[in-house]
Amino acid sequence: MSTAIDNILNQPYKAGFHTEIETDSMARGLxxxxxxxxxxxxxxxxxxxxFRLxxxxxxxxMTEPKWPNVTYxxxxFQDIIYYSAPKSKTTKKSMDEVDPELLKTFEKLGIPMNERAALAGVAVDVVFDSVSVTTTYKEKLAEYGIIFCSFSEAVRDHPDLIKKYLGSVVPYTDNFYSALNSAVFTDGSFCYIPKGVKCPMxxxxxxxxxTQDSGQFERTLIVAEEGSQVCYLEGCTAPQFDTNQLHAAVVELIALDDADIKYSTVQNWYAGDENGVGGIFxxxxxxxxxxxxxSKISWTQVETGSAVTWKYxxxxxxxxxxxxEFYSVALTNHMQQADTGTKMFHIGKxxxxxxxxxxxxxxKSNNSYRGLVKVSPKADGARNYSQCDSMLIGDLSCANTFPYIEVANKSATVEHEASTSKIGEEQLFYFLSRGIGSEEAVSMIINGFVRDVxxxxxxxxxxxxxxxxxxxxEGSVG
Amino acid sequence: MIIKNAETILSVHNLVASIDGTQILKGFDITVKAGEIHAIMGPNGSGKSTFSKVLAGHPSYKVDGGTLEFKGQSLMDLEPDERAKLGIFLGFQYPVEVPGVTNGSFLRLAYNTVQGARGKDELDPLEFDDFIQSKLSLLGMDASFLERSLNDGFSGGEKKRNEILQMAILEPTLAILDETDSGLDIDALRVIANGVNTLHGDSDAVVLVTHYQRLLNYIEPDFIHVVDGGRVIKTGDKSLAHELESRGYEWVLDENRSKAA
Structure with a gap:
């Protein structure tokens, strides 16, 4: 493949720096x-x-799942640090109390923890290793009756809500990693939107x-009461280490009558180097x-990082x-592996x-879509539409689609479309012959490909x- | 039309080119001057399409010898996009489909890139929209074409119209149209021929690569070149096309063989 594609693909990881900060870490092991x-x-x-025990x-x-199309x-599990927190952590009343090193870290990542800063209009909960270090706009949200805080604070201040909903969507028995998370989770975010409230931001x-060799096991719990609406965003990065780190999170969303939750993720965990050394699992x-x-729940994910991704x-x-709804873009490069998709369980009419x-x-990456559409016997009039498109760049990458469709109700309508395309010489030549340079061509083709998401x-x-x-x-075409 | 003392736009001499180690062009010669329309004809596998791709700079083909000059400048070391910026346009036999990229944004990017290379002002989306209207109507295309994904789900005729639309906005000095007539019904053929005739003027040249004489009823060539075995074996005026239509290629090939013997 030509150098232009290579150049586009081979940009260094910009979030790969490590912050020197004193931590309170437990010894390895579980x-x-x-x-x-x-x-x-x-x-x-x-x-x-x-619950944890x-x-x-x-x-x-339990044993680790072996069915994903990934190898690592x-x-x-005894070599992982299960708790690591920036030191001197007490509950912060204002930004001034947050460690300046932390502030610098997030500034460098473009995540201002200061409410007056650029990301105005978005309330942010910032989780560093095992703990939440700050949550912005809390007071303003409280005026609407909205609770948005770290998971630890929620356990302390709103125990009834946590007790009611924790594990109600993803029980600890669900799978190997949800069980592990339920045992050792350290922090995360909680948000509660009261009846009839449209979250203003x-x-x-x-x-x-x-921290090198620490795992991150966070939980996110979002409860949207009757007629409420919320739009939630999640971003992730990690420093560049040559060892693998485990990230095993659990996210639970609950939408009551007429509620609407929109959850968007841009995942940019460190992906390892071009030879597959290091990176997040x-x-x-x-x-x-x-x-x-x-009610309505809509997932949108843009998965670009991690050495191995396994999520549905x-x-x-x-x-x-x-x-x-599930809208997903999964990009893999070098030696990255992703096995990702969704499950839609149709139970109601x-x-x-x-x-x-x-x-x-x-x-040389390997990218699999795995999705299940299941229509139960009572789900009269259920409808599903699935479209799974794969794009290959170069000659050494791999794309797979594993759709599972189980229908137990005659009135259901299930549609599945799939396509595979390749940015190859012919497509590039077409753009070039119109005067458009190869980098611009690749970017235009890719942006066109992901537009629907x-x-x-x-x-x-x-x-x-x-x-x-x-x-x-950058650098992957040429 | 043939103009006396017109500038030479394309000069190809003894061009040899191969793909994957197989030689396809074996000493190809052609000279094209401003104002002229040339038709390159020949049986399947003779090297017609290869010539058009080599001219545009397709990366799969390797030039092994000869010269390839555009307005006196050698094209050998130029990338396809650089050739396009100089004013060379290839109308594709099989335009590629690109889902998600709107035709309008593709056309505007191509237009602005080429305009920029010519030192002219780029157009913003609104200005471009005004600019392209007359081009669309020349080819009997609806504005909704601009909203659709580039060639995605286009019929054969729509794809070919879209190629000529690109020619219309890029205003090339040299347009090579590779089998633009294949797969077209008679109405589409008329529209496209009318478009090419309207766009063609004294300062540019058109090279038609075609298998059939049919297109030449609508676009009248000044020269016809018969290609076989990777080189031009006979050149004549438009009457040659009619002769080929009624007698086939075999007699030209025979004539050439006896010449060689």
Whole structure:
């Protein structure tokens, strides 16, 4: 393949720096004692410790999933640091109390923790390694009755809500990594939108893994009461290490009657170098429950980072007339591997789901779409439309599609379309012969390819994501 | 039309080119001057399309010898986009489909890139919209064409019209149209021929690569070149096309063989 494509693909990872900051880290390894220590460090109530221990005991009986189309060395779960926090962490009343090194880190990443700064109009919860370091716009949101805070604060201040919803969509028994997360999660974000409230600003969590050999196990829980609406954004980066770090998060969304949750992710974890050394193992369980009638949950993800990605943001369409959507762009380059997609469970009547997945594989990477559409016997009038497109760049990358369709109701309508295309010499030559340079051509072709997904991202996020794709692909054509 | 003392636009001498180690062009010669229309004809596999791709700079083809000059400048070391900026345009036999990229934004980017290279002002989307209207109507195309994805789901005729639309906005000095007539019904053929005739003037040249005489009923060439075995074996005026239509290629090939013997 020509050098132009190569140049586009081979941009250095800009978030790969490491912050020198004093941390309070536990020793490596996992045991009931470690879990008790995490729980006591966080002054958790007994019921939560009990939840963790039950999860841990269940996890011990489980084995790692082998079915994803990815290969990686066996993870030694006793060699991971399960708790690492920037030191001297007390609850921050204002920005002035936050460690300046942390402020600098997030400024460098373009995530201002200062409410007066550029990202005005978006409330941010910032999670650094194992803990949330700050949440902006809390007071303003409180005026609307909206709760947006770190998970730890939510456990302390809103225990009833957490007790009611924690594990209600993704039980710890769900899978190997959700069990592990339930045992050792350290922080994350919680958001609660009261009845009838349309959240006046986008809510956002920014995840940063800083410590080498630490894992990040966060939980996000979003509850949208009747008739409420919220738009939530999630971003992630990590420094460049030559060892692998594990990120095993759990995200649970609950939408009650007529509620609407839109969840967008731009994932840019460190992907390892071009030979596949280092990078994040991103093993994440994300699921939304459309519990109420006419509720809607929409996932949009732009997955560009991680050495190995394994995630299937899903929707359980329980309420009648509820709607689930999944819009995804997954880009893999070099030695990256991704096995990602969605699951749509149609249970209520007249439930609808829509899946638009765009996979881009470059370098020697391996990119798989895996999706399940399941229509239960009582889901009269269920409808699904799925479209899975793959684009190959170069001759050494790989794209796969694994669609699973299970229909147990005669009135269901399920459509699946798939295509595979290749940015090859002929396409490039066509653009070149019109005077358009190869880098511009590749960027135009890729942006065209992902357009159906990017139009669902909030404006600022779409701009960011477009830039990110450009960076990731720089140098890959030619 | 043939103009006395017109500038030489294209000068190709003894061009040898290969793909994957197989030689396709084996000493190709052609000279094209401003104002002229040339037709390159010949049986399948004779090297007609290869010539057009080599001229535009397709990366799969390797030039092994000879000269290839545009207005006295050698094209050998120029990339396809540089050739396009100089004013060379290739109308594709099979235009590629690019889902998601709107035709309008592609056309505007191409236009602005080439305009910029010529030291002229670029047009913003609104200005470009005004500019392109007359070009669209020349080819009987609806403005909705601009909103569709580039060639994606276009019929054969629509794709070819879109090629000529690109020719119309890029205003090339040399247009090579590779089998533009293939797969067209008679009405589409008329529209496209009318477009090419309207766009062609005294200062530019057109090279038609075609298998059939049919197109030449609508676009009248000044010269016809018969290609076989990777070189031009006979050149004549438009009457040659009629002779080829009624007698086929075989007699020209025979004539050439006996000359060689």
């Amino acid at each position: 045991s009931e004692d470690v879990i008790r220590t995490i729980s006591s460090k966080k002054n958790e109530p007994d019921w939560l410790l009990e 039950n999860a841990y005991r269940h996890w011990l009986t 060395p066996k993870i030694d 986008d809510l956002s969590t920014y995840f940063r893994i800083n 991103n093993f994440v369980t994300k699921r939304g429950l459309c519990k109420g009638k006419n 943001p899903s929707c359980v369409l329980l309420g009648d007339n509820s709607v689930g 007249n439930t609808r789901s829509r899946i638009i997945s765009k996979g881009i594989s470059a370098g 990017f139009m669902h991202l909030p404006m600022e996020f779409a701009v960011e994501a477009t830039k990110l794709l450009g960076l990731k692909l």
